[in-house]
Amino acid sequence: MFYAQLLVNGLVQGLVIGLAALSITLVFGIARFPNAATGDFMTFGAYSALSAHKVTGSIAMGGLAAIIATGVISLLAYLAVFRRLAERSVVALLVASIGIAFFIRAVLGVAFGHSQQVFQVPLSRPYVFGSVRITPLDLQLALVALAALALVFAILYLTPIGRQMRAVADNRDLARVSGIRPDRVMIALWLLAGSVAGVAGMMLGIKTIVTPEFGWEMLLPAFTAAILGGIGSPVGAVVAGLILGVVQEVSTPLVGFTYKIALAFIIMLAVLLIRPRGLFGRVEGAR
Amino acid sequence: MTHTRRQFIGTIGAATALIGAPSILRAQAQGTFRIGALCPVTGSGSPFGSGMQKMIIAAAEAVNAAGGAAGRKIEIVSEDTQTSPQAAVLAAKKLIDVNKVQAVLGTWSSGVSLAVVPLTNDANIILMNTSGAPALSVPPANAKGLSYRFQATNDRFGRAFAEICEKEGFKRPATMAFNNASGVGNTEGFRKAWEAKGHKVVExxxxxxxxxxxxxxxxxxxxxxxxxxxxxxxxxxxxxIMREWYQSGQPVKWVMPGWAASPDLVKAVGPDVVEGIISVDSVSNENAPSYKAYDEAYRKATGQPGQSNVYAAMTWDMVHAVALAIEAANGTDMAAINAKIREVSNPAGQQVYTYAEAKEALKKGKINFEGASSVLDFDQYGDVTPDFGVFFIEGGQLNRRYVVKI
Known part of the structure; x- marks a missing residue:
C-alpha cells in the first residue's frame, strides 16, 4: 500500500513531465531541433495563468490564458527567429532557442520580480481509497492533463492539419511535393507546442511555486522523457514521462531521495543501449 | 594644461616636504586605524545592509568620542557587497589595496564571506562576518584565526531546535533537510544535540x-x-512541503529556521496552514545595557527600532571588539590586536557594556565586553553563541513567546 501511494505520487509528477516532453517532441519531429525554450514557455504559461487567475479568480480562465498566451509567444518566437534560421544547422537553432529562453526568463524576471509567487487555490483534504490518498487538486490536474493530451492527439490524428503535420514530420520533401504548405503546418505546430507547454507550466505552477527559473529547471527531465519515448513520438513522450515519474517515486525506499533523479538517467541509458530508437521509434510515432 | 602642471608640481612639492619631515607623516599614519565596512547595501541583503553600515559608522563615532583606541581615531571606509561574491571580492580588493584598511567588517551571507576571507587572510587582516556556514569556522577559511563570526552557526541553530523540542515536550521528532551545507547543518546539529539528551530521531x-x-x-x-x-x-x-503536508491531513508540529518560516511563508500558503509552526531565529542580547546604547544609535540613524535588524547589532559589536583589542594591545600590530580580541570579549573579567566604560575598566585589569548582539564570547573557531527567539505563528502573525539560551 505504501508503494501504491508512491505510484500515485509518481503518476501526477509524470503527467507534468509528459506534457513538457510532448511539446519538445512535437517540435523535434516537425521543426527538427531540440527546443531549449520549452522550459521558459512553461514559465510563461504559469505567469499568464497566474495573472489571469488573480484578475478573474478562476482556474479555468487561468488555463485558457496559459494556452492562448503561450501559444502566441511560441508562434512569435517562430516568426521572429526560428523561421529565419530554418535552413541552418540544428546547432544554430538550438543556440537560438537557448537565447529565446534567456530572453523570456529575463523579461519575466523584470516584470514579475524574482521572489516566489503562488496560486492562491484553496487546499482541501484528500480522498482516501483504502490507504491511498488522492487530493482533489491532483485529480483535477490529472483530468486537465488528460483532456489536453486527448485534444492534442485528436488534432494530430483526426484533423487535416494534424495529418499534414504528421506528413511533414515523416518526410518533408514528399509532403511538399504532395501540395502541403509548410508555412501553415509550422504555424499550427508552434501554436500547439506552445499551448501544451503552457498547460504543463500552469500545472507545475499550481502544484509548486512560480519563479522565473522554475520552468528551466524542468527542462532536463522533460528532455529525458522525450528521448526515452523515442524522439518525435507524441505517445512515447507521454508514456516516458509517466514512467520517469513513477520510477523515481517508487524507487525512493531503495535508493533514497538524493539519487532518485540519477535513476531516471540510468533508465534512459539502459533503454537507449538496448533500444536506440527509444520506446516508441520515430517511424511509428509519426506515420 | 599649465594649471594642471602647476598643480602637479605643487603636489610633488608637498610630497617632498612630507618626506622631508617624517614626523608629520608619521603622526598622520599613527592617528588613524582604518576599517572597511563591507555590507550588503544592495541585493538580497539590502533590508539589512544599510543599517549594518550605519551602525559601523555610529560605533566608530562612539569610539572616537571616547578618545579613540590606543590614541588613534577609527576611520571607516564603506563599500557595498551587492550580496554577490564577485562584487564583494572587488570591493574587498579595493578596501585592502587602495584604502589600506586593517580590518573588514560586516560581510553577510556565507557565499560572500567565504569569497572575501581568502583576501583578508592574504593581507593578514581581520574579517568579521554575520554568516552561518560551518566552513567558515575551520581551515582553509579560518586557517589564520583572523575570521570572527557574530551570527550563530547552523549547528547552533540545530542545538536550539533540540532545546525547544525538549521544552515543548516533543518525544518523536523527525527531520527534513534541504541538501546543502546549511540545511543539513541545521538538522545534523539538531540530531547530535537531541541524541546527547538521550533521545532518538525517528526519521x-x-x-x-x-x-x-x-x-x-x-x-x-x-x-x-x-x-x-x-x-x-x-x-x-x-x-x-507545507501545502502538501496540509493536504495529507496528518497532524504534526513543525520547528523551522526563521528564514523559512517567515511572513512570506504565511503570505504564500495562508495562515490556516502555518498555524502553530515554531519559527526560530537568533535574537540580540536585548536586556544588556550595550543593547540599549545600540538601540538608541539605531533609532537615531534609521528611525527604526533596533529589533528590526539583528545584523546591525552584530556590526555595532564588531567595531567595539576591534577597538577594545587595539586599546588592549596598545598599538596597531595586527598579530597583537588579534591576540587580544578574545581577551577583551570573553570571561573572566569585569563585565562592561559601552566603549567608554570598557576603556576605563581596561586600565584596571581584565574586561569582558558584553555585546548588543550576544554576550560575545568567541570559541576556539571565532564563533559566538547568540540567544534564539522562539516565535509561534498564530493567526498569521509571528509572536515571540520566549528566548532560548544554548
Whole structure:
C-alpha cells in the first residue's frame, strides 16, 4: 500500500513531465531541433495563468490564458527567429532557442520580480481509497492533463492539419511535393507546442511555486522523457514521462531521495543501449 | 594644461616636504586605524545592509568620542557587497589595496564571506562576518584565526531546535533537510544535540532542490508518526512541503529556521496552514545595557527600532571588539590586536557594556565586553553563541513567546 501511494505520487509528477516532453517532441519531429525554450514557455504559461487567475479568480480562465498566451509567444518566437534560421544547422537553432529562453526568463524576471509567487487555490483534504490518498487538486490536474493530451492527439490524428503535420514530420520533401504548405503546418505546430507547454507550466505552477527559473529547471527531465519515448513520438513522450515519474517515486525506499533523479538517467541509458530508437521509434510515432 | 602642471608640481612639492619631515607623516599614519565596512547595501541583503553600515559608522563615532583606541581615531571606509561574491571580492580588493584598511567588517551571507576571507587572510587582516556556514569556522577559511563570526552557526541553530523540542515536550521528532551545507547543518546539529539528551530521531530525510513535489519525502517522514518535524529548509521548498503536508491531513508540529518560516511563508500558503509552526531565529542580547546604547544609535540613524535588524547589532559589536583589542594591545600590530580580541570579549573579567566604560575598566585589569548582539564570547573557531527567539505563528502573525539560551 505504501508503494501504491508512491505510484500515485509518481503518476501526477509524470503527467507534468509528459506534457513538457510532448511539446519538445512535437517540435523535434516537425521543426527538427531540440527546443531549449520549452522550459521558459512553461514559465510563461504559469505567469499568464497566474495573472489571469488573480484578475478573474478562476482556474479555468487561468488555463485558457496559459494556452492562448503561450501559444502566441511560441508562434512569435517562430516568426521572429526560428523561421529565419530554418535552413541552418540544428546547432544554430538550438543556440537560438537557448537565447529565446534567456530572453523570456529575463523579461519575466523584470516584470514579475524574482521572489516566489503562488496560486492562491484553496487546499482541501484528500480522498482516501483504502490507504491511498488522492487530493482533489491532483485529480483535477490529472483530468486537465488528460483532456489536453486527448485534444492534442485528436488534432494530430483526426484533423487535416494534424495529418499534414504528421506528413511533414515523416518526410518533408514528399509532403511538399504532395501540395502541403509548410508555412501553415509550422504555424499550427508552434501554436500547439506552445499551448501544451503552457498547460504543463500552469500545472507545475499550481502544484509548486512560480519563479522565473522554475520552468528551466524542468527542462532536463522533460528532455529525458522525450528521448526515452523515442524522439518525435507524441505517445512515447507521454508514456516516458509517466514512467520517469513513477520510477523515481517508487524507487525512493531503495535508493533514497538524493539519487532518485540519477535513476531516471540510468533508465534512459539502459533503454537507449538496448533500444536506440527509444520506446516508441520515430517511424511509428509519426506515420 | 599649465594649471594642471602647476598643480602637479605643487603636489610633488608637498610630497617632498612630507618626506622631508617624517614626523608629520608619521603622526598622520599613527592617528588613524582604518576599517572597511563591507555590507550588503544592495541585493538580497539590502533590508539589512544599510543599517549594518550605519551602525559601523555610529560605533566608530562612539569610539572616537571616547578618545579613540590606543590614541588613534577609527576611520571607516564603506563599500557595498551587492550580496554577490564577485562584487564583494572587488570591493574587498579595493578596501585592502587602495584604502589600506586593517580590518573588514560586516560581510553577510556565507557565499560572500567565504569569497572575501581568502583576501583578508592574504593581507593578514581581520574579517568579521554575520554568516552561518560551518566552513567558515575551520581551515582553509579560518586557517589564520583572523575570521570572527557574530551570527550563530547552523549547528547552533540545530542545538536550539533540540532545546525547544525538549521544552515543548516533543518525544518523536523527525527531520527534513534541504541538501546543502546549511540545511543539513541545521538538522545534523539538531540530531547530535537531541541524541546527547538521550533521545532518538525517528526519521530523517534529505531532499533535493527544485522538485515538482515533495510528497514522497513527506510520506516517508510521516510514516514514522513523528510528533514534530524539524527542518533545515528555505522558503521555496517549505512552501511546497507545507501545502502538501496540509493536504495529507496528518497532524504534526513543525520547528523551522526563521528564514523559512517567515511572513512570506504565511503570505504564500495562508495562515490556516502555518498555524502553530515554531519559527526560530537568533535574537540580540536585548536586556544588556550595550543593547540599549545600540538601540538608541539605531533609532537615531534609521528611525527604526533596533529589533528590526539583528545584523546591525552584530556590526555595532564588531567595531567595539576591534577597538577594545587595539586599546588592549596598545598599538596597531595586527598579530597583537588579534591576540587580544578574545581577551577583551570573553570571561573572566569585569563585565562592561559601552566603549567608554570598557576603556576605563581596561586600565584596571581584565574586561569582558558584553555585546548588543550576544554576550560575545568567541570559541576556539571565532564563533559566538547568540540567544534564539522562539516565535509561534498564530493567526498569521509571528509572536515571540520566549528566548532560548544554548
Amino acid at each position: 530523517s530525510v534529505v531532499y533535493e532542490p527544485n522538485q515538482p513535489t515533495y510528497r514522497s519525502e513527506l510520506q516517508k517522514v510521516l510514516a514514522a508518526n513523528p510528533d514534530v518535524i524539524v527542518t533545515g529548509s528555505y522558503l521555496a521548498d517549505t512552501t511546497i
